[in-house]
Amino acid sequence: MPTETTTPTITPVQPKTNPNEQPWTEIYTQPIEICPQQVRELASPDVEP
């Protein structure tokens, strides 16, 4: 009997042999997808401008 899990598995999507066949946007999370607060953290105010 399969075991249910509520924890999502973090598994990178494996690129095809020719990386040009799979856009990077389908392989990786795009920075522009993250939420507004995370974007403000991305600005990294703990590092000087």
Place this chain on the structure above:
Amino acid sequence: MSSLKEEVIQDLVRILEERISGMIITNKTDVNWLRNLEFRKGISYVEQDLNVSSGRRLRAFASLFIVNVKDSKLLTRGLDGKAVYLPDIEEYTFEEFMYSVQEGSQPKLYSLLANLPYSSPVSKGGDFELHLAYQDLAYEICEDVNEACEYFDNPDLYYPGVDEGIEPVSQEFIDRVIPSLQRELDRELRRDYKNNSDFLRPAVPLAKLPPHIQRALVERRRFRFSQFGIGRKQWDRQYLSIWEIPEDKEYVPRRWLRMC
């Protein structure tokens, strides 16, 4: 413009103090802020895609006052839920309000906006974040990061840095900025929607960008800060001033131009 009533001013000051202290920096607030960010160009509100409203300083200024607008007269709402409404006058715009404060009509408001913490306090489970009023700056940096990642599809990507107007970035600095950007990208992953999968797409590996693109990205980051009036001086004193953001009346964030 007509004078604001004293009680309106007092409420605005109170709410500004809350926002400046970072007390309401929460994910829920941010979502509402983004979803409902609206500029009203007059009391007779005409719905428009506010996100493309222009003005670098004006957008930062107004962002501190507008929260979850559902009523055409609602200006903002404090932590206690108490609403502040626009005064009932014929013509009123945020631009006029900003200029009025800028020119000295409301010294306490002016002072509050001249002393924003460089970064908001750490929200639960998060890292230091740029002050809420500088969301546009954060989005500009995000756009630059995203553009750099086009390298993964195109090794010949043309991704220029910034040659003038900023201090050159050192390799040591690049080696600090890239990991700090990566830290935040690693924290928030998205699912593989195309394949309707629950698998989380990993964060882009910025360290795999070639040196010249990493350098250009870090230069752009420094440049974006400077476009919002932030440099060594502001970093050293650890507070920001809305009034140091260039007015730049035609400015609209690239994010919204891309999305519209």
